[in-house]
Amino acid sequence: MAINEKQNPGFQDVKSRKRWAGFNVALSVVVAAALLVVVNVAAYYATKDKPLRKNFETLGRYRLSDTAQRILDQLKTPVKITTIYTSTDPERKPEEYLPPLRDLLDEMHQRNNLVTVVAVGSDTGKAEIINRLREQLEKETKEHRQVIADFLTAADIDLPLLEQFAQTWREYPTDGWLAQFNVPKSLETITATTIEDLRKLTNQTRSAMGQSTLPDYSEMVGNITDAISKIKTQRLAPIRTVLRDLAALPERAEKLRPELNKNLQALQGQLNQAVATLSQATSATSQPGDIGEALSRFTAMCRKVSVTAEAVARNLDTLAEGEYVKLKPGWRVEGLGELPDLYRNIAHSMLVIGEQAQGIKQHYTPEKQAEAVTELRNEVPKLVNLLKTEQASVDKLLADLTKRDEATTAIFERVKQENFFEDIIGPLGSLLDRAGKLPAIATQTDLIDRLKQDNIVLVEAPDNKLGVVTFDEAWPVADKTPGESNPRDAVKRVFYGDMAVSSKLLNLTRPPLAEVVFAFFEDVPPQQMWQQQHPLFGAIPMMALSTLRERLVRANLEVTEWNINKQKTPPAPKDGRRQVLIVLPFPWQQDPSAAPDPKRPQVTPADMEQVTKLIESGTPAIFLAGYSQPQYPGGPPPMYEWNEYLSQNWSIGVRGDQRVLRAERDPDNPGKFTLPLAQWSWMPVSTFTHNPIGNPLRARRFYWMSASPIMPVRHGNPAIVEDILYVPAGMEGVYAVWATPRPDRILAKLQGGQGDIAPESEDIRPPFGLITESRRQINGKDNSIILMGIGMSFFDDYLTQRIPEIKGQSVTTEPPPTGDVDVVINSAYYLSGNQQYIGAGPVLVQPIDCPRADMLWIQILFAGVWPAVMLLAGGLVMLWRIR
């Protein structure tokens, strides 16, 4: 546009005009740019709290679920979400798995701008995050690190001292005083083991402290505490006690020697007198009345001998205090036990002989008395001879115990000192005390393990609260569609980030939604119980459910344990939270044909009533059950103890005597099936119904172990029964599922390599439930219980072990079935009235399905012909124009 010179009469020369025009243009550009910025910034701030955006997507693939929106709307504190997708694993490619997650997090940020999203796509970035967390962790763990540093210092001091101690034993003379108790070798071995353990622990600790990854201070302190405790209480303290006891032994022996010798001599003398008395009684010069008198004297003498022999036995007991003397070879008398026992036997024998002599005197005729005395006279000298032999042993024993060599004397001089081993044990003991008083670290061991994984999402909330969404949580393995041409293809995954991330937000920013109470009856220490209660017998020990427990806590549920054996009344709800019971099967009951063990408390009807009363007062419950085999061969199948209550009140019951199995049809053998061995323990069934608990889980892969069918029971008090996970009737595809009461026979067939199996007449065929809900009104209010016939699938080992898959000659593994726990989490949400927090499952969208034959012509037509047509059109136009 021309410059209006009339408006700018002052510009006479061209230069000025140009300058003015230039200024005008520059100003207008600046104004336009400012306007651009202002409009965009204004639009940003105007819509910051309430974005003006509409999602036109109809299938919900890129949209936040209602649950996620609800959680985000309630979020009042800033949360930072960092995606760290840096995996180089071809099956975890960030370019494939990150975009949906990024979309989700962007939507979360749009929904609530307190959510900040940061993406880290390089190992350097990941290292920076780890460093930052490390710094944060180090602030929290100042005392822990000090204890660790002090341990390393103490170990550096202790190791040379222990080496020196070990050297003492290596150099100890083989015929030294202590060798008679085999002490030097034992102490050398124990000290060497202690040195090795301590050295290993210090190396591990130094290495962990020096690594670039997050050090697990809590675990380190735990390891140090365990090791120190073991070294102190099981190694060094016993060594000190042993040596101190042994050091006291020579003096004790010396002190006892006069009395013992005196008693032994007296004993010998008394026995000789007794023998002499008998000899007198039967000598040729003796009169008939003499025998009776001699027998009386003999009886008195026997009593004296008995008393003296008892005194000798007591002397020897005193000598043997501390048990070390008993290690000496001469202590045991072949066929007669230990030395004190020998003298006690003599004491007893002499008493008996004395009584016999008295009896002879009172009841026998003089002629008979003579015969009996002769027999007695033959018996007593045997004892005299035995005593003579053993006296030599006792003398040698006393000599050995009192005769010390120089090396031993030197050791004992040190041992007797008050501060012996204090230089080692003292600092370790003080460390142990300090470690015991350390505060718990907010960052848990489990979290650090998760941080070390590939492709994670880090969620940071105020107060240094951290959460990690692992790859398997955001992208769980998808269900394999029945009828797929090759069901053992590469692992397919479905996106579950919406639920995984939002539940993490929920956990970090909100108080627990409900309280899950595990109700169980455990009457023996858990470890012992675990050994006794094999899962085959239908028991689920609480200690085997730590993964389930931890996942429930992570899902923002408070977890309480109620051992009915110890606490007869149910725990009161914490902070008024709604309770949900998880009832575990009662422990293995004894073989009813065997005599009951009175020490073992049994479950009583009153115990069961505590649980049923709670449920009947309106507390919802989840019953975990599963297959249990007979407890002894040929025994009756165990009954699920809650079946009676469940059938009468909730119209359902579990057939715990039947094991569900899933077999593949044998294409060459109609009506027959084969069962891949891995599927025996990892039975894939994902046929969830539209029930709110199971519906979000429908696209995902689930494996179950030792499942039992759940059957509806018609009863006078009907409840509404609805399956959550079920086996439908008429699965005519590639697979068939049924339940059998004799799984042992099928397993034997499989292990024996005999391929085909088929359902038998006693088997239960589908349809049947595996997880079933039952609802009814109690006092005018709705209550529900959920019976899970797949209860054995929540064992720690099961949830954490990778699933083997046999492909031809090779065995590969799939991620463990951690998702199984989501059934319990969803159930707990549902039963506690928090249904709105059940996460939406993956969106089920029909993917592109183009036959291979069609793909080729499509590629030719649209990647080759279609652009060529465009060129041809251009050519024709050019030709037409030239003409």
Added chain:
Amino acid sequence: MKVLTLAKRELAAYFYSPMAYVIAALFLAMVGLIFLLGVHVPFLKISLEPVFRSGAESTLRPLFDVLAYGLVVVIPLLTMRVVSEEFRTGTIETLMTAPVTDAQVIGGKFLGAMILYVILLATTLVYFGLIAAFGQPDLGVAAIGYLGMLLLGGTYVAVGVFASTITRHQLVAGIIGIAILAFFTGGIYLLVLLVPPEQASAVSRLNMITYFSDFSKGVLDVRGVIFFVTLTAFFLFLSVKVLESRRWR
């Protein structure tokens, strides 16, 4: 009306020259490649799976996402001649003495290039048809995706026109256009990686792709519309100012 006439003239210039056909063919070949065969350049570590493959999501979204970057090169090549050609051949003098304003000239040029771009974009509808035939595409996502492509393309065309107004050399205009667009896409993306994470969000709001990604997943966000419209208007305004400056320089 004058703008439409100018646009028609501009469009005719495209179609009477082999350029439109060559660019269209190249564009379709590029789209066909991405859509049906994927792109694998190992030494650049680029690996894109085909959009149309069995088991893939029934959506054009990955295609749009790649096109958003691909058009950074294609559109400046398409628009590089719109004004610089007039400078080079001297026809600009005729145009400037004609009874049209500078804004009408730029408007006409922009509209002409935009119509060509829309025609090119329309050719991708056959791919949507393919997906609809073999999958279950989401119409809402597709519609908003195309709207996003129009808004994004509009801004790209405006930048291309601006680049073309500042030089008489077509190639230079093309390079300038590519450079500006590369800054507003990949450049900002790299900048986000360099700034502290707390500022990354603010910096990323300058990235056209940030706004476009909302559209590609079916989300219509007013901020995105405002961003594209104002940026388009700004570059068109700049173009007018540059053209205007020729009168007094």
